[in-house]
Amino acid sequence: MNAGLNGQGTKARYRGLQKVSRQRYIFLFVALAPSLLGYLLFTLYPNVLSIYYSLLDWDGLTDAKFVGIDNFVHMFQDKFVWRALYHNLLLIVVVPVLIVLISLVLAYLLNNKTYRENSLYKVVYFFTNVLSTVVIALLWAFIYDGSFGLLNGILGIFGLDMNSFYWLGSSSTALWALVVPMVWGGVGLYVVIFINAISAIPKSLYEAAELEGARPMTMLFRITIPLLRSVIRVCVVFIVLGTIKGFELMLVMTNGGPEGSTDVIGLYMYNLAFGKDYHNYGYASAIGMLLFVILVAAKYIIDKYYPEEKVEF
Template sequence: MNAGLERNEAVVRKRSGSTKASRQKSVFLFIAIAPSLLGYLLFTLYPNLLSVYYSLLDWDGLTESKFVGFDNFVHMVGDRFVWRALYHNLLFMLVVPALIVLISLILAYLLNNKSYRENPFYKVLYFFTNVLSTVVIALLWAFIYDGSYGLLNGILGIFGADMNGFYWLGDSRTAFWALVVPMVWGGVGLYVVIFINAMSAIPKSLYEAAVLEGARPMTMLFRITIPLIRSVIRVCVVFVVLGTIKGFELILILTNGGPEGSTDVIGLYMFNLAFGKDYHNYGYASAIGMFLFVILVAAKFIIDKYYPEENVEF
């Protein structure tokens, strides 16, 4: 009987110790995630929920607000500037991510599979653009595109093309495509590094077998490398697409949506409505922000549907 009591006491002590350890673990986890959770609630979730409320107001951000319900959304449907900006967003979304991912894949493949002595230098060189701030990149390309002393016109002049002071960012025919180049140039470096790390995990024996079968470098890239790092490419595509849709800093500095609105995008239009010099409508800008959020969610669902996540083992 005493033995039975001792066993029961041992079980109780074991359970008590387990409960105490579990409680300590929960407290530790709460303390560990509390700063990040608080930051997310305070600086991400709360402002977003507040924007939903602001979208129902007629408010300039300073004076007394007026509740207008869904009038801002009704007005947005008939606002041609919103749809023009959305068209530019979609065009950027189709062109920029495709170029960034394709160029990054090719460069990463060359650096990972070719034993160039200068490989470490090339890696630093490609990643250097991500060290630069958006303002620096914008000023650099503003100089390149300048009509009077720009580098691009100077190079074209060497080959006999007299541009006659043509300003690439000041013409509605060229401004949009002139913005694509710095967007791609500034985004390639990060993804080159990501793809190099992913490719370095692929067994070299697969490439050696392909070489013995007579496969060419581009064949190995599209038949071996890309299928095996498909999940990494998918994540990069999501980041690039969503970043292209919501980003507008480079456009703000280089063209501010001009000339004649030929480079305006949703994020920039929203920013100018809320904080522009001549017009302040924080409520309407918040409604456009909600529209931008819907676009981002829709883009994510489209990517998930047509580019599903796959786990590859090798």
């Protein structure tokens, strides 16, 4: 009798567990379905379609012509592709280093110095991240203007007459002039990230170093940076991938000029697909595939030479 009751109780518990399990899976499906559908529809499907487009000669209006790998063969022979990639390489070497270094120094000072205006400084630094890329581009285009620009006016105060030199109009200065707004617009977010990360480091480590006579910059490079390696790594990944993909600043400020000196791979691809004088979605899609490979390769290189490390303190 007792055995029968125990068996029925076990079956009831089993059915109850099955019901709870089904309810959990239904809840997960309902919760994840919108995001999954959005990913499939707006990310995965366009990327798969781009692979197909890269095998076509198509302007988006007339009938598409299948050309196989001709677009890829032409791409590797296209000198403008290699010029754009060279500019991307320069930017991913310079921009991440400047953004991370400046953000770390500012975050360290704000976190370890008791300035009364600390809260105001945090808002000011983050303000640049609130601005859209177009606003930043227009602002700095005005600063670099040869006739009415703020930069030439400031240099004139110090006795440096630039003779209405337009910084974005010279192929020798245009690309480096774009580095400044890229760094200026990116520092704010990472200052906030590093402030939060530094605040988690025990104060006792800094107090012990201070008793040993360590200077603030010594503590930054000997204590703060080593303990923030994992956070810095994530920031570097985001900055590098964003620098490779980004082209909005160049599009608004120079559109790749003068003489292609500020052209990057994303902008070249955009102009091929949507430019005023040339429409070739097939060739642009092939360059998009190259951009995808570069992004994956960049992530692989970062993972290999800057591996993730867990730091406990």
